[in-house]
Amino acid sequence: MxxxxxxxxxxxxxxxxxxxxxxxxxxxxxxxxxxxxxxxxxxxxxxxxxxxxxxxxxxxxxxxxxxxxxxxxxxFDLKRSGRPRRYNSDDEARVVALACSTPPAGRKSWTLGELQRVARQEPGLAGMGRETVRRMLRKTISNPGAG
Missing domain, CATH: 1.10.10 (Arc Repressor Mutant, subunit A)
Incomplete structure (x- = not known):
């Protein structure tokens, strides 16, 4: 050729x-x-x-x-944009605020499963998973269970 x-x-x-x-x-x-x-x-x-x-x-x-x-x-490889974020910083703030709020009746602190269940009831967070909630909380320095 x-x-x-x-x-x-x-x-x-x-x-x-x-x-x-x-x-x-x-x-x-x-x-x-x-x-x-x-x-x-x-x-x-x-x-x-x-x-x-x-x-x-x-x-x-x-x-x-x-x-x-x-x-x-x-x-050189071109920069790739990657997948766009599904939840913005306002959504993360809502989840963190929820984690810092009073836990459900009969509980001393929030669990990830309960946070996920309650967060899914918020508008715009219907598809949020347990791992997403965990990652959002990991970014913060707060410890919602301490109190």
Whole structure:
């Protein structure tokens, strides 16, 4: 298969050499830097794949990312937003306030199960689980059982 030629600038070569020579980068970043460096020197894809232990699509994607966006896009991973928070700080404050309130009749202190049951009755907290309540309370320094 015919390779697309890749020509790096002197500045990009220097950046890639720094990435490959210093132990301050993730393994996948170093591997991508090696791919670009090898492509720049005209090393065949099959040899790159054999030496680095990667697939053809990794070589293709790394080359394409460099051509589209340079070193930053080709070597480094983009930041990911992650899953949005389900409950905001107001919801957490409501759960903490509930935990600091007077426990149910016949109880000396709140249990996580009781907090979950009561929190689920609040508007907007219907799907809250026991572990979520525990994590919210862990963030606070308060000890609702002490008193």
């Amino acid at each position: 015919r390779q697309t030629e890749l020509h790096l600038t002197e500045e990009d070569r220097a950046v890639l050499d720094d990435i490959c020579s210093k132990g301050q980068h993730r393994a996948r970043e170093v591997r991508r830097a090696h791919v670009l460096s090898c492509l720049d020197r005209g090393v065949p894809e099959s040899q790159i794949m054999a030496v680095l232990g990667i697939g053809r699509t990794t070589v293709w994607r790394t080359r394409l990312a460099y051509l589209q966006g340079g070193i930053d896009l080709a070597v």
